[in-house]
Amino acid sequence: MSNYQPEKVAQMYDSLQDQGETAILLDQYHLGYWDETNSNASITEAANRLTEIMIDKVTIQPGERFCDLGCGVGMPGIQLSEVTGCFVDGITISESQYKKAQQLAEKAGISDRVHFILGDALNIPCEDATYDGGWFFESIFHMGHNKALQEASRILKPGAILVIADLPARSTMTEEFKALCEENSHSFVIPKEAYPEVLDKNGFDLIEINDVTEFVITPLVPNMKIACQQHESDFLKYLNAEQMKDWLQLDRKRRGMEYVEDEVIDYWIQMLQDMSDNLGYALVTAQKKK
Ligand SMILES: C[S@@+](CC[C@H](N)C(=O)[O-])C[C@H]1O[C@@H](n2cnc3c(N)ncnc32)[C@H](O)[C@@H]1O
Known part of the structure; x- marks a missing residue:
């Protein structure tokens, strides 16, 4: 490496x-x-x-x-x-x-x-x-x-x-x-x-x-969706903080798509879905x- x-x-x-x-x-x-x-x-x-x-x-x-x-x-x-x-x-x-x-x-x-x-x-x-x-x-x-x-x-x-x-x-x-x-x-x-x-x-x-x-x-994405619904304000705080925001913005840019602050939870789920498609455990x- x-x-x-x-x-x-x-x-x-x-x-x-x-x-x-x-x-x-x-x-x-x-x-x-x-x-x-x-x-x-x-x-x-x-x-x-x-x-x-x-x-x-x-x-x-x-x-x-x-x-x-x-x-x-x-x-x-x-x-x-x-x-x-x-x-x-x-x-x-x-x-x-x-x-x-x-x-x-x-x-x-x-x-x-x-x-x-x-x-x-x-x-x-x-x-x-x-x-x-x-x-x-x-x-x-x-x-x-x-x-x-x-x-x-x-x-x-x-x-x-x-x-x-x-x-x-x-x-x-x-x-x-x-x-x-x-x-x-x-x-x-x-x-x-x-x-x-x-x-x-x-x-x-x-x-x-x-x-x-x-x-x-x-089970990660289905359970994360439930958690995001149950703790929406916590997730918004977490995802709008600096490091997470940087990641989500980079991810949107890579997809050639606009970043809209209100949609951060959807972006987060999309990132986890990509991870699930590419990695096992x-x-x-x-x-x-x-
Ligand atoms: C995903 S976290 C897992 C943390 C912990 N094992 C847990 O399960 O809660 C990855 C951890 O690896 C640590 N880490 C990554 N590279 C490291 C390195 N070169 N030396 C020491 N710690 C490292 C990070 O600081 C972080 O604590």
Whole structure:
């Protein structure tokens, strides 16, 4: 990946975070999971469900050390520590997220077990073989899979389990969408078929690739439409703030269409529809070679 620009990723998440709290800006910066057991779940509830599914995939013992690589505001790592009793270090490139993560850990009364690092997950300030487990929870595509796995391999102990939640490219992904991902959201996507080789090359054995597109991507737009109706004023605030507005304006320009402020919710849904047409969702479990 030639044009890796961590400062742009930091700026993007700082600006999203600084848009302030609304009922829809979650403490979990990832998508939701819906199946027959929670088909009416809100976006927030479904995001929590996905965290629970990720936690179920982790193998870690009380007192062991886990690294949350690209931790957002830290909530998934906090929940993991609460459930398993492990120590978590979460690393994010965004200063605003880092500050919020520290507040959330304090609020949860878990600051003795969960710590945050402001830095680059491609250059983690720790010794080799420090951690007993780790995950990239919707973050690896910002870092580039190869480099991210190389560093994960360095910091994990032999035999440690690594879990990855990723949005892989569909075989039908257009070149235009790929370029948009790279330019606008600093994301570098790979097809799920590329996983076995990139894991192996970086010292991991693949345990499982679980394609959950039908539970994450397929229900996304219908559920987002409902959320937009239920929380219209929150969404208008969110979508009219600087970073989102920039994205939506760029998207309209690309389509050669006028930008009308009152129509931002429609533009947002259209952007998510494009994402759903081009990307799937996979949960990957791997083990650092012994
Ligand atoms: C979509 S968010 C996911 C956040 C969190 N894992 C969650 O599920 O709530 C992507 C995260 O990756 C982090 N990130 C991206 N590139 C990074 C890098 N090079 N080093 C550290 N964090 C990075 C961002 O700061 C952000 O927190």
